[in-house]
Amino acid sequence: MSNQANKVKFLTYPERIRSRLERTGEIVFIDGQHVTPSQIWQFMTEEAPKRFPYAYDTKTYNIVRLSDDVDFVSGIKYNYIELTWRDRMLAARSKGIPLILNEGGGQTRDPYYAAGAIPLRPGAVSTWVREMEDGLDLHQIDLRNTAIMESGRKLITIEACNQIGAHAAISDGVVDVDMLAPFLCLRCSDVAYLVEKHRSSQRSYPLQLIDYPINNQVNKEWAVEYFASNLKRLIASILNITSAGMTEDGLKEEIKLHNKMRRLALDIHELWWSANIPPTNSTDFNNIRIFGNDPCGVSAISAISILEETKQEVHERIKNSIKGAGLTDDPVRLFACGSCVSPNPTVVDRAGGVVVGKDDWLSGLYIEVKENGNPYGNLAKANLSISYEQPIEVRALWTVEQIKKSKADGMIFMHQWGCNYQSAVSRMVADIVKEKAGIPTLVIEVDELDKAEALEQSQNRVESFIEMLR
Ligand code: SF4
Structure with a gap:
């Protein structure tokens, strides 16, 4: 290790947490594998720090780090699920469970799981790439991610957003999936041609495009x-x-x-929003939102238990006025908007803010698929009504509602370089929010998708915005 690496401060889980974790339930994955809380503790305190030191690196600009809140027991489970992505996907695949690249946004994952498959977001592909080699530090994984991304740029185009890295990892055989089945919806300018490119790649994958009728079609029978x-x-x-x-x-x-x-993840949001003191920090709150939409290979029954435990823990924290670790007193409340990229949660927390929601993943939690009648029609109707996919004004007005519910003080719309749709709509959404919710807004373009280290430039702008709101 270099002298500089020796100065890195690594996160550790104190022994006092162990018995609390051991009182929670085991996790069951869809391939039938069970993991006990003791095994989770062993992995998170002994194995993972050696294999994935970058995740334990507490630097502010580390976007892929674990939460500072070591006392938030549910958070340890979300971190375990994240750090075992690659191991679990390889194990599942060896048992014949297909892995499906399902990019395109906030669609419900029920159909993939019902058919016995695991849907993988491009973000999960990047996590897999990070977990391929043991012992790498933050900078080393960033260099490797960038190299894969650049190989994709050479192969496909220099104009796509950084999600090209996930496609390059698949084309280059770094990550193996069984099918590409993205939704072609409004949010994403690049998914269609990134996926089409695989038709001419050396490796051949079954390709299934799911065509999403756009522009408010939910009440049209044909759609x-x-x-x-x-x-x-x-x-x-x-x-x-x-x-x-x-x-x-x-x-x-x-x-x-x-x-x-x-519903459970949404209940947790409502509970969280009702608290005078934010019960979790931004990183842990983000994890809950994502997991409510996507159980990441955990069986749905087990995912429900984890969310129930989380709800209970959040409830206890509110009752005892416990604040999420790393937050300042009375932090500035930020609502995040946009696809695929978000303000670095550690930067937000350390600058005196907290992220109270994100339109994209939050809109998925509001989906309630009708449970009786034709399940395909019910799924279609529910997915077509996702707020995030509606015409811009409708989406913005729904965002205003969420901003009011979450008592946000400001809104940041972040979009990735190369993301043509989100960059085009960002100003309009921000202007509607400013007018109807009466809060300041900031639009930022970044180049951080799939990267492990945030750029100082974008951090500074988030910090200045928080300072201004204060
Ligand atoms: S950043 Fe934009 S273009 Fe890229 S994958 Fe996300 S939504 Fe699509």
């Missing part, structure tokens, strides 16, 4: 039927590559469980 037929085709294609079968009742059952997950 619901058309989208439902796309979902039916998606499930049929997954079933073609797996030995698992699926009945319509099985799909309905999965929908019920995912509805419950989304």
Whole structure:
């Protein structure tokens, strides 16, 4: 290790947490693997610090670091799930569970799980890449990610957003998936041609595009039927590559469980928003929002238990006026908008702020799929009504509502360089929010998607915004 590396301060979990973690339930994954809280403790305190030192590096500009809040026991479970992505995906695949790249945004994951597959976001592909080699520090993983991204730029285009890195990792065989099945919805300018590029790559993948009728089509019968037929085709294609079968009742059952997950994560949000003192820091709150949408290979029943434990823990913290670790007293409340990139949560917390929500992942939690009747039509209708996918003004007005509920003091719309749709709509969303919610807004373009280290330039702007709000 260099002298500089020796100066890195690493996060450790104190022994006092162990017994609290051991009183929680085990985690069950969809391949049937069980992990006990004792095994989670052993992994997080002994194995992972050696294998993934970058995650324990407490630097402010580390975007992929673990939360400072070592006393938030539910947070340890979310971190375990994150740090075991690659191990778990390889194990699942060896048992015949297909992995499906499902980019495109906030669609519900119920159909993928019902068909016995695991959907992988491009972000999960990047996590997999980070976890490929043991012992790397923050800078080393960033260099490797950048090299993969650059190989994608050479192969495909220099104009795409950094999500090209996930596609390059798949084309180069660094990450193995069984199918590419993205939603072609409004939010994303690049997914369609990044996916199409695989048709001419050396490696050949089954490709299933799910065409999402845009511009407020939810009340049109043709759109619901058309989208439902796309979902039916998606499930049929997954079933073609797996030995698992699926009945319509099985799909309905999965929908019920995912509805419950989304509802629980939303309940936690409402509880969190109602508190005078923020009960978690920004990193932990972000994790809850993501997990409510995407159980990351955990069985839905087990995901529900984890969310129930989280709700209980958040409730206890509110009752005892416990503040999320790393937050200042009375932090400035920031609402985040935009796809794929967000303000670095550690920067926000250390600058005196806290992230109280993010439009993209939050809109997914509001999805309630009808549980009776035709499940494909119900899924289509629910997905077509996602607030984030509506025409810009409708999306912005829904955002205003969330900003009021979360009592945000300011809003930051962040978009990645190369993300043509989000960059185009950002100013309009921000202006509507400013006018209707009466709070200051900031629009920032960044180049941080899939990177592990945030740039000082974007950090400074977030810090100055928080200072201004204060
Ligand atoms: S940053 Fe924009 S263009 Fe890139 S994947 Fe996300 S939504 Fe799509």
